[in-house]
Amino acid sequence: MVDAYPVSGPVGSRATIGNVSHHPLDLALPKHVEHALTEYLATRRASGEAMDASFASAVDALADFVLGGGKRIRPTYAWWGWRGAGGDPDGPLAQAVLTAVSSLELIQACALIHDDLMDASAVRRGKPTVHVAFAARHAEQGWHGGSDRFGMAAAVLIGDIALAWADDMLFAAGLPAEVLRRMSEPWRDMRTEMLAGQYLDVLTQAKGDSSADAALRIDRLKTAAYTVERPLHMGAAMAGGSPELIAGLRAFGADIGVAFQLRDDLLGVFGDPAVTGKPAGDDLAEGKRTLLVSLGMELGAADILHSALGMQDIDRSMVDEVRRQLVAVGAVDGVEARIEELTTSALATLSSTPLTEPAAAKLSELAISSTKRTY
Amino acid sequence: MVDAYPVSGPVGSRATIGNVSHHPLDLALPKHVEHALTEYLATRRASGEAMDASFASAVDALADFVLGGGKRIRPTYAWWGWRGAGGDPDGPLAQAVLTAVSSLELIQACALIHDDLMDASAVRRGKPTVHVAFAARHAEQGWHGGSDRFGMAAAVLIGDIALAWADDMLFAAGLPAEVLRRMSEPWRDMRTEMLAGQYLDVLTQAKGDSSADAALRIDRLKTAAYTVERPLHMGAAMAGGSPELIAGLRAFGADIGVAFQLRDDLLGVFGDPAVTGKPAGDDLAEGKRTLLVSLGMELGAADILHSALGMQDIDRSMVDEVRRQLVAVGAVDGVEARIEELTTSALATLSSTPLTEPAAAKLSELAISSTKRTY
Numbered sequence: 001m002v003d004a005y006p007v008s009g010p011v012g013s014r015a016t017i018g019n020v021s022h023h024p025l026d027l028a029l030p031k032h033v034e035h036a037l038t039e040y041l042a043t044r045r046a047s048g049e050a051m052d053a054s055f056a057s058a059v060d061a062l063a064d065f066v067l068g069g070g071k072r073i074r075p076t077y078a079w080w081g082w083r084g085a086g087g088d089p090d091g092p093l094a095q096a097v098l099t100a101v102s103s104l105e106l107i108q109a110c111a112l113i114h115d116d117l118m119d120a121s122a123v124r125r126g127k128p129t130v131h132v133a134f135a136a137r138h139a140e141q142g143w144h145g146g147s148d149r150f151g152m153a154a155a156v157l158i159g160d161i162a163l164a165w166a167d168d169m170l171f172a173a174g175l176p177a178e179v180l181r182r183m184s185e186p187w188r189d190m191r192t193e194m195l196a197g198q199y200l201d202v203l204t205q206a207k208g209d210s211s212a213d214a215a216l217r218i219d220r221l222k223t224a225a226y227t228v229e230r231p232l233h234m235g236a237a238m239a240g241g242s243p244e245l246i247a248g249l250r251a252f253g254a255d256i257g258v259a260f261q262l263r264d265d266l267l268g269v270f271g272d273p274a275v276t277g278k279p280a281g282d283d284l285a286e287g288k289r290t291l292l293v294s295l296g297m298e299l300g301a302a303d304i305l306h307s308a309l310g311m312q313d314i315d316r317s318m319v320d321e322v323r324r325q326l327v328a329v330g331a332v333d334g335v336e337a338r339i340e341e342l343t344t345s346a347l348a349t350l351s352s353t354p355l356t357e358p359a360a361a362k363l364s365e366l367a368i369s370s371t372k373r374t375y
Numbered sequence: 376m377v378d379a380y381p382v383s384g385p386v387g388s389r390a391t392i393g394n395v396s397h398h399p400l401d402l403a404l405p406k407h408v409e410h411a412l413t414e415y416l417a418t419r420r421a422s423g424e425a426m427d428a429s430f431a432s433a434v435d436a437l438a439d440f441v442l443g444g445g446k447r448i449r450p451t452y453a454w455w456g457w458r459g460a461g462g463d464p465d466g467p468l469a470q471a472v473l474t475a476v477s478s479l480e481l482i483q484a485c486a487l488i489h490d491d492l493m494d495a496s497a498v499r500r501g502k503p504t505v506h507v508a509f510a511a512r513h514a515e516q517g518w519h520g521g522s523d524r525f526g527m528a529a530a531v532l533i534g535d536i537a538l539a540w541a542d543d544m545l546f547a548a549g550l551p552a553e554v555l556r557r558m559s560e561p562w563r564d565m566r567t568e569m570l571a572g573q574y575l576d577v578l579t580q581a582k583g584d585s586s587a588d589a590a591l592r593i594d595r596l597k598t599a600a601y602t603v604e605r606p607l608h609m610g611a612a613m614a615g616g617s618p619e620l621i622a623g624l625r626a627f628g629a630d631i632g633v634a635f636q637l638r639d640d641l642l643g644v645f646g647d648p649a650v651t652g653k654p655a656g657d658d659l660a661e662g663k664r665t666l667l668v669s670l671g672m673e674l675g676a677a678d679i680l681h682s683a684l685g686m687q688d689i690d691r692s693m694v695d696e697v698r699r700q701l702v703a704v705g706a707v708d709g710v711e712a713r714i715e716e717l718t719t720s721a722l723a724t725l726s727s728t729p730l731t732e733p734a735a736a737k738l739s740e741l742a743i744s745s746t747k748r749t750y
Contacts, residue, residue: 051567085399114535118527143581160485160489163539206519221427
């Protein structure tokens with residue numbers, strides 16, 4: 001079924017101009033990732049329905065979530081890790097690799113569905129979060145028991161299903177046993193790093209630890225390792241990349257991943273809800289402890305931050321005042337400088353890593369777009 | 376590290392008298408399963424601490440949960456599936472198989488930790504459930520945010536970690552690639568069946584569907600497939616059992632699994648809290664829809680059941696009255712008859728399945744002990 005999908009165009013359609021690939025897979029990667037996920041979830045829906053008709057509602061909710069948005073950033077880094085270590089988009093493994101990297105979106109679905117539940121977030125990508133949508137369905141139908149508890153249970157289970165199916169999708173991708181073996185270490189480490197990062201995040205918020213050190217430790221696990229470093233590692237391992245190449249990609253990924261999170265933290269406070277899909281100041285309401293918050297506290301905006309953090313009904317004027325003070329005391333400049341520094345370091349590492357083109361060019365482009373200002 | 380543990384005694388220590396094995400692994404299986412889990416979680420704790428010191432508290436909570444009790448029923452069935460298909464406890468794979476079957480306890484840890492959260496159960500095995508224990512820690516420490524929400528987040532994440540590590544433990548068990556490949560289908564199907572069963576359970580309770588059909592569909596997925604049939608299937612697949620043997624074990628497991636759940640349902644209403652580790656009438660308070668409840672409603676105890684189901688503060692006299700009526704209308708006899716019928720069918724299947732002894736004798740013993748009356 002996945003085989004029927006054209007993954008490589010006619011030979012003539014592949015062209016590399018300068019460092020830019022025109023290979024159809026490279027060019028439209030998110031679209032191919034979405035196609036792989038659509039096909040995979042359709043087969044799971046069919047077998048789920050055979051198991052029990054009402055299970056389909058869970059599969060549909062997961063499919064809506066996974067296919068309803070997302071930048072496909074983890075599959076993209078994994079794909080370019082594979083390409084950079086010599087993976088051939090016209091070779092016999094290209095489709096299997098594409099399916100394998102797409103499975104990362106199911107891990108991310110688990111992370112986000114559970115994260116939204118833990119943070120009690122009502123909105124994601126402009127739509128109700130899974131626990132909120134299921135609670136609403138329960139209330140509309142006048143079902144037994146509490147609606148909130150039903151919504152919670154559905155979100156717990158749908159997240160669990162996503163985590164289990166990520167694995168199933170990877171192992172059913174059609175990769176040779178040797179390739180699976182090589183990538184299993186980064187795959188497994190990545191899952192634990194993601195979950196450990198989430199746990200530390202929850203613990204740090206509860207303890208009210210606003211230190212820069214704590215914020216950076218979480219960023220390293222939750223974003224750097226999970227979002228950039230391990231996907232690159234996985235991809236390169238699939239292609240049988242050398243230890244030197246893998247070390248270079250990982251160092252690059254660790255820097256870019258932290259820079260990416262720092263940009264995300266700035267967007268969490270300064271972002272436009274129309275672009276982020278989340279309410280203004282959502283990170284403040286959640287009480288998120290970030291490097292931005294930590295610098296703000298150190299540099300003289302501690303009072304307003306103490307008032308704003310965790311304020312469930314934070315209003316626009318409060319958000320504006322926090323923004324003004326974070327700029328005024330220099331916290332924003334401090335975070336921007338750190339992003340700059342990490343990006344420079346990442347690009348230097350990249351230039352000394354023996355990657356197959358066009359991966360080096362594409363990764364440097366991704367490094368910049370993942371960390372650039374969009375507010 | 377696991378290698379250092381003596382798994383096979385001297386040749387002289389193995390003896391089979393009649394159908395009863397005296398092999399040390401067969402005799403003390405739960406102890407060996409606990410040892411494998413203890414060792415595995417100790418290595419995860421060490422690597423978790425290296426990642427971040429405060430992650431150790433999550434690993435400790437998981438280890439306490441996993442090692443704090445449980446009948447090791449899934450590893451036991453998986454082990455006997457392997458033995459029945461010719462697996463040799465003195466052979467070179469015995470330790471790896473033992474580790475692989477032990478990993479089932481981590482899936483079960485995820486299922487129970489998340490189930491307790493979804494059901495808002497406060498007590499498991501006589502101790503506070505994970506979400507309750509973490510909420511209490513939060514309150515004692517006077518941490519930020521809500522204690523209940525913190526407890527919920529910890530239980531979600533610790534359950535996720537258990538699910539991911541089940542997989543890690545299995546794949547690191549040291550099984551040859553060919554053996555892993557053979558068992559991967561039942562392993563993967565089992566996880567989805569467990570999660571689908573949980574989802575249907577939540578949905579059925581919410582809809583207030585008290586039909587016998589709904590109760591039995593959930594029993595088939597949540598207990599029969601997940602607890603007995605798939606572990607047997609996994610074990611036999613590891614040993615390279617024939618399709619005929621696997622079909623026989625699965626049919627046996629499907630019957631015994633449902634019978635086991637029906638016994639558990641009776642214990643949920645009639646069980647002694649000192650034995651079950653749960654408050655009397657816990658299943659009634661939870662509003663659990665079981666075959667027992669369904670028969671009770673059909674046969675004339677509908678009024679009392681409608682009052683009792685979902686009653687959070689159900690008291691002893693109410694529990695006693697429900698018990699009395701379930702007996703009086705014949706619902707208990709009906710469930711007992713069904714258990715009897717399923718057990719008879721399972722034993723007939725077993726006797727025509729070409730198993731290596733002492734597995735057939737042991738499985739028939741397990742079938743009886745899993746389904747016998749203990750109240």
